[in-house]
Amino acid sequence: MMKLRLIAMVLAAAPLWPNQSHAEIFHRETIFDFRTVSIAYDALVCGIWVANESNEIVLLSTFGKELRRFDTGMSSVRSLTVEENGLLIANGWGEFRRVARDGRAIDAPFRLSETLFDTEGLHRDADGSFLVVEDDPSRLLRVAPDGSVLMELFGDNFTPPMIEPQGVTRDPYSKTSAY
Template sequence: MRALSALACALALAGPALADLRHRTTVQAFRVVSLAYDAQVCGFWVAEEGPDLTLLSPGGEVILRVETDMPQVRSLTVDGGGLLIADGWGGFRHIDRQGRPLDAPFRLSDTLRDTEGLHRDADGSFLVVEDDPSRLLRIGPEGEVLMGLNGDTFTPPMTEPQGVERDPYSGNILVVDDNEGTNSLFELAPDGRVLSVTPLSAWGHDAEAVALQPETGTLFIGFDGGRALAIFDWSPSEITVDEPLERGPDCAMM
């Protein structure tokens, strides 16, 4: 009995498991603040905290550069026929894939100010991370708060979440925590249960953004320190939804 208790204590102290994460390559010269995978064009959009966006192939090659009329793009996601971009101060706007505005600036929700990471989910709602205070939110299409999780209550705490993504096959939510936190990749169940926490300092400092090509498991993680964009092969720790989510159009494997 004592042996079993000791084993239980050891497992509790060990903390969450590590993700199945295998480094492929690193692309330099991108000061990444946000990433979004776009199955419509089989590429990853990169925001660098200025008005410009860059579209990269899953291998990291530049496909396209576009300029928006937003002074700075702090976070972005694919939404409808184009992109939804945010300035990090509560302002949002839809643009097409050439950077042209599709509507006037608006507020997605009155509760959102410091939007560090943004992801449109399959049901039309948005996953949002903010770092002051540390929280993961689900915002409905009309701006209502459907879920709110405090990152400081996680084990270990997620104190500076910067980017968010959802894997449609497993249902898991991926969040990167920057250097003011753990500089780690958090893998969460839809209810916020921590599935894995993987330190990222071996590949970069100050993790800012994450995006996934679900068909291939190609994972992009952007770092502010060192201007690095690391590319990995990733597999989920477990399946947390009964049915796969809508994942968008098929995309060429690369």
């Protein structure tokens, strides 16, 4: 009887498989005292880097297991993005720093651009430029590697308005930005 039920359930689900275009998300684990503010997928290590509004960042497996945790040397990390040699992190007050995947500082803290102060989201684009969101003022910027602002859009001018954006990324398939 059990075998027949299992076969019936598999057959009932089978018509969904060929045209399935959604992902199912399951809650597997809760990490207490963990306030995620920024995430970035790193294909080199097949993991997800997480900034949790502290001085540390964490590398999680794609199944949510903690693989690595290290102190960044900054008082707080509000956003991060993956680069070829490691990570670029931002404290949310205009200061940035590059760190290796093992936590070693690659350089001293610096300003990516003189116009950035309240960075809440950061994404390194394929051309080397950065997509950056700030929540006060609410804006989306494209910043060249040399710090010059290539594009600036104010969220208050959108319909509906973009209020306090908290992150930015680019869909690797459609190449569309999301914030």
